[in-house]
Amino acid sequence: MGMNLFHLTDESMRQELSKTMMPGEQFSCPVYVSFGKESLLGSALSNLYGYAAVTDSDCLVVxxxxxLGVEMSNRHYSLRDLESLTVKSGAxxxxRLAFASGTGMEQxxxxxxxxxxMSGLTAQKQNLEGLIDTLERWK
Structure with missing residues (x-):
């Protein structure tokens, strides 16, 4: 099914993240995110959008x-491999995260x-704060 950018809800986010979990694995602090360059003009079509959350198995799932809402990838990043974290708050x-990998660093x-x-994401701010707190513990 994929993500409907025009109908974002807590429930649809939970459903999509649940599909990526291993049996018995749980997630917390789910947030809607964007990936790509920070630009006001011309970047919306080339950017990727999606979800991120932390799991009880010490991973960041993205x-x-x-x-168009077509899934491009999903990935679990081990928080044990987190090498650096930079958080800049604003609007x-x-x-920014860097993870150690077999080929060097993955950004x-x-x-x-x-x-x-205009979404049904009611806990985005609280979940963002929880996500940052969890990531900072692994820094």
């Missing part, structure tokens, strides 16, 4: 969709709005 919170940049207007 699902990416294109503008959009920027979370991840999440952009999260504390409030997703």
């Amino acid at each position: 699902i990416r969709y294109n503008m 959009i919170t920027s979370i 991840l940049h999440l952009r999260v709005s504390p409030k997703v207007y």
Whole structure:
């Protein structure tokens, strides 16, 4: 099914994240995120959008969709491999992470709005705060 950018709800986010979990694995602090360059002009079509959450197995799970809502990838990043974390808060919170991998470092940049207007994402701000708190514990 994929993500419907025009009908974002807590329930649809939970359903999509649940599909990526291992049996018995749980997640918390789910947030709607965007990936891509910070630009006002011309970037919306090339950006990816999706969800991120932390799991009880000490992972950051990330699902990416294109503008049409087609899933492009989903990935679990082990928080044990977190090498660096930079958080910049503002109208959009920027979370930059670097994970050690077999090929060196893997960079991840999440952009999260504390409030997703015209959506059914009621706990975005609280979940963002919880996500940042969890990530900072692994820094």
